[in-house]
Amino acid sequence: MKKKSLLEVCPKMYREAVNTQHEVRQLETASKKSLHETPIRCQDIFKALPKQHRLIRVVLTNGVAGAGKTFSVQKFTLDWAEGLENQDVSVVILLSFRELNLVRDEQYSLLTLLHVFHPTLEKLPAEKLSVCKLLFIFDGLDESRLSLDFANNQLLSDVTEKSSVNVLLTNLIKGNLLPSSLVWILSRPAAANQIPPSCVDRLTEVRGFTDTQKEEYFRRRFSDEELSSRIISHIKTSRSLPIMCGIPVFCWITATVLDHMLTTEQGRELPKTMTDMYSHFLLVQTNRKKNKYHEAPETSPQELMEADREVLLNLGRMAFEHLEEGNIMFYQEDLKHYGLDVTEASVYSGVCTEIFKRECVIFQKPVYCFVHLSVQEFLAAEEYNHDEVDNDPYSVLEDFLKRVMEKSLLSKNGHLDLFVRFLHGLSVESNQRLVGGLLGQIQSSPETIQKVITNLKKMNSHKISPDRSINIFQCLMEMKDLSVYQQIQEFLKSKNRSERELSEIQCSALAYMLQMSDEPLDELDLEKFNTSVDGRWRLIPAVRNCIKFLAAAAGLSETHCEVVASALKSNPSHLTHLDLSHNYMSDSGVKHLYSGLQSPNCRLEVLRSVHCSCFLTYFIFNLMASAHSFYSLFRLRWCSLSEISCASLVSALKSNHSHLTQLDLSQNPLSDSGVKELCGFLESPNCRLEVLSLRGCSLSAISCASLGSALKSNPSHLTQLDLSQNHLHDPDVQQLLELVKSPDNKLQTLRSVDGLSESRFLSVVSDISSFLCVARDVFN
Numbered sequence: 001m002k003k004k005s006l007l008e009v010c011p012k013m014y015r016e017a018v019n020t021q022h023e024v025r026q027l028e029t030a031s032k033k034s035l036h037e038t039p040i041r042c043q044d045i046f047k048a049l050p051k052q053h054r055l056i057r058v059v060l061t062n063g064v065a066g067a068g069k070t071f072s073v074q075k076f077t078l079d080w081a082e083g084l085e086n087q088d089v090s091v092v093i094l095l096s097f098r099e100l101n102l103v104r105d106e107q108y109s110l111l112t113l114l115h116v117f118h119p120t121l122e123k124l125p126a127e128k129l130s131v132c133k134l135l136f137i138f139d140g141l142d143e144s145r146l147s148l149d150f151a152n153n154q155l156l157s158d159v160t161e162k163s164s165v166n167v168l169l170t171n172l173i174k175g176n177l178l179p180s181s182l183v184w185i186l187s188r189p190a191a192a193n194q195i196p197p198s199c200v201d202r203l204t205e206v207r208g209f210t211d212t213q214k215e216e217y218f219r220r221r222f223s224d225e226e227l228s229s230r231i232i233s234h235i236k237t238s239r240s241l242p243i244m245c246g247i248p249v250f251c252w253i254t255a256t257v258l259d260h261m262l263t264t265e266q267g268r269e270l271p272k273t274m275t276d277m278y279s280h281f282l283l284v285q286t287n288r289k290k291n292k293y294h295e296a297p298e299t300s301p302q303e304l305m306e307a308d309r310e311v312l313l314n315l316g317r318m319a320f321e322h323l324e325e326g327n328i329m330f331y332q333e334d335l336k337h338y339g340l341d342v343t344e345a346s347v348y349s350g351v352c353t354e355i356f357k358r359e360c361v362i363f364q365k366p367v368y369c370f371v372h373l374s375v376q377e378f379l380a381a382e383e384y385n386h387d388e389v390d391n392d393p394y395s396v397l398e399d400f401l402k403r404v405m406e407k408s409l410l411s412k413n414g415h416l417d418l419f420v421r422f423l424h425g426l427s428v429e430s431n432q433r434l435v436g437g438l439l440g441q442i443q444s445s446p447e448t449i450q451k452v453i454t455n456l457k458k459m460n461s462h463k464i465s466p467d468r469s470i471n472i473f474q475c476l477m478e479m480k481d482l483s484v485y486q487q488i489q490e491f492l493k494s495k496n497r498s499e500r501e502l503s504e505i506q507c508s509a510l511a512y513m514l515q516m517s518d519e520p521l522d523e524l525d526l527e528k529f530n531t532s533v534d535g536r537w538r539l540i541p542a543v544r545n546c547i548k549f550l551a552a553a554a555g556l557s558e559t560h561c562e563v564v565a566s567a568l569k570s571n572p573s574h575l576t577h578l579d580l581s582h583n584y585m586s587d588s589g590v591k592h593l594y595s596g597l598q599s600p601n602c603r604l605e606v607l608r609s610v611h612c613s614c615f616l617t618y619f620i621f622n623l624m625a626s627a628h629s630f631y632s633l634f635r636l637r638w639c640s641l642s643e644i645s646c647a648s649l650v651s652a653l654k655s656n657h658s659h660l661t662q663l664d665l666s667q668n669p670l671s672d673s674g675v676k677e678l679c680g681f682l683e684s685p686n687c688r689l690e691v692l693s694l695r696g697c698s699l700s701a702i703s704c705a706s707l708g709s710a711l712k713s714n715p716s717h718l719t720q721l722d723l724s725q726n727h728l729h730d731p732d733v734q735q736l737l738e739l740v741k742s743p744d745n746k747l748q749t750l751r752s753v754d755g756l757s758e759s760r761f762l763s764v765v766s767d768i769s770s771f772l773c774v775a776r777d778v779f780n
Helices: 023-030 069-081 097-103 110-117 119-123 165-174 189-194 211-221 225-236 248-264 274-293 301-325 332-337 342-348 373-391 397-408 417-425 429-439 446-458 466-478 483-493 504-515 533-538 540-545 558-569 587-597 643-655 671-682 701-713 730-741 758-764 768-779
Strands: 058-062 091-096 134-139 182-187 202-205 329-331 356-362 365-370 521-525 546-550 577-579 606-608 621-626 629-635 662-664 691-693 720-722 749-751
Touching (some): 058 069, 058 189, 069 182, 091 097, 097 134, 097 165, 110 119, 165 182, 182 189, 211 225, 211 248, 225 248, 248 274, 274 373, 274 417, 274 429, 301 332, 332 365, 373 417, 397 417, 417 466, 446 466, 446 504, 466 483, 466 504, 466 533, 466 540, 466 558, 483 504, 504 533, 504 540, 521 540, 533 540, 540 546, 540 558, 558 587, 587 643, 643 671, 671 701, 701 730, 730 749
Parallel strands (some): 058 182, 058 202, 091 134, 134 182, 546 577, 577 606, 629 662, 662 691, 691 720, 720 749
Antiparallel strands (some): 329 365, 621 629
16 A cells, blocks of 8 residues: 555634634634624524615525534525525525535536426426526535636526536526525535635624533433433533534534443543544444344354454545545545445444445435544544554654654644544554554553653744644643643742743643633733743734733744734634734735734724834724823834835725724835825725824825825815925925815825924914824824
């Protein structure tokens, strides 16, 4: 066998960006969200909110596997069919991507495609399609093997014209085909970005079980109240199990394992880690099968074990190789390729009914899947672990796991996180004993395990996202090494925290624990921690759960900006005070901050960005000058802002225009082209800017002309303008001087020519003392 490479590979509304992190990370984030915004029922997803007057035509619903997306579709459809909801819809047409995959190479018109999948619609002629109000539901975008090209596909508006399924879908979603129809697309988050935001009118998220619903599930699952209480109590003792129980299918896995262990294996230690749980789950399913068939005289226990091993190893190989490609649905040809005889396997192995199952039959072709992506990842890790040792008998376990972790840290969205956690968890002796009888045991001495743990604690993650580094700590937890966790608990209880030196792995653990805390941290100041520069970087994920985050001169990079941006976008966002002063970040890095600062969830009041080499470090300052008034100020001095920066800045200003009254862009090489971009904001009727400083921005008479034109077209608010230190002369600013004198324009104060005589200055400035006061208080 060729040696494989490591993988390279209630609802909420109005998410600005789709989360592409691993689904376990998404669950960890979702567990900290609240539903303080208006929730929406699945029956109401096409209905406008109060004060919302636009049509909701295309809805994209995302959620992790098993969270309840398909159930939402079933609930919507049932209520519609029974005449309870959405009676303005004439026909509901359900098309799953797993079905469409089977005809992806065929040519159809939209009309014939509907007839193929829903023969009852043959009575509906083409001319009536545009008259009826149709609802198309496309389930499982993440299962799609189509190539949805919204930019380059041909334009199609005739429902009788033949084309590829890809072209039909893109034109239907864009509204070229049947523009009066409704479209509902369901997907896992990582695949949802296949649909351009411009094509989506509403983005919703199904989050799975709340804490209350988790407990309700277990109490309803078991009639024995004592048993359900013990299960709920045990789950709460773990850090990872309560998070995973947000997925209904994981509640089922957990209930299956704990029910078996508490009723038949009393006295054994209950699983607390993810690897523990999945190892026991695999064992429970195979044991059930053995009990079912143990009376068959022609099948010995040894034969059953060998059949199990062959099936599981083949499943693991398929799980791993398709995990590389992102495939989670399998067809008969896939199974045949890996030597899996489904008919025989379903008789011999319980895994084919509880772990790997036939999902449905389409066009007489069955479709298969693992009950959850995490099961696929567990079997992939188990198979990869054994395959690596089989191919390289001289491989040292600690070196192998170190290489795997280092490569996984390069994954931008963490799609390898759980896979790598399972790899480390499976190296532990207790888990090896559990699955070793089925799949063969890897020999690992206590000394080897300790070397693996030591490697994890010393692993250098320089230039790696601090979010990725947290998985190093998670791998320690899967290996049941609680030393770092206990050290951080002691640190949090300590009164002299600044005196205690923290290692990098301790910083990752602290960041995770602060991020998952029930209460947001009042202030996180990176300078106050006694650790290395890399250690401070590993603390950054805690920004998602703090009110004030101080990172002055912290050497923030693009990956760090991404984490900060995610904190600004998160729901709820606790962050109100952000200090990024003296960080020399690139334009590409700080661009991530734009998206966070423009998010409707952003609650930022203060963002300091002084002497920062970046095209925008956004500053919003709500200063309570008195009990009845406040300022909103952007101060972006010495930030190396360019023309490109100004374009992005103007975009940010337009999205947050309602608060901005004062803007200081002094000492930035904006030049004339940059000011031209800024004038686009000044001309906006929504602009509320009152004070603008462009001191030392390399401006010429062209800039003055652009500013004069903008202020003439929108004279509503700007009262003070500082153009000093730009080597301008009187003729350059003549148009602006006339605006100051004009009673129709609000501009009262213009500071433009350096070395201006007192008499000339007094003739231009209507109230010099007022201006100097503002310049001192606002610009200095």
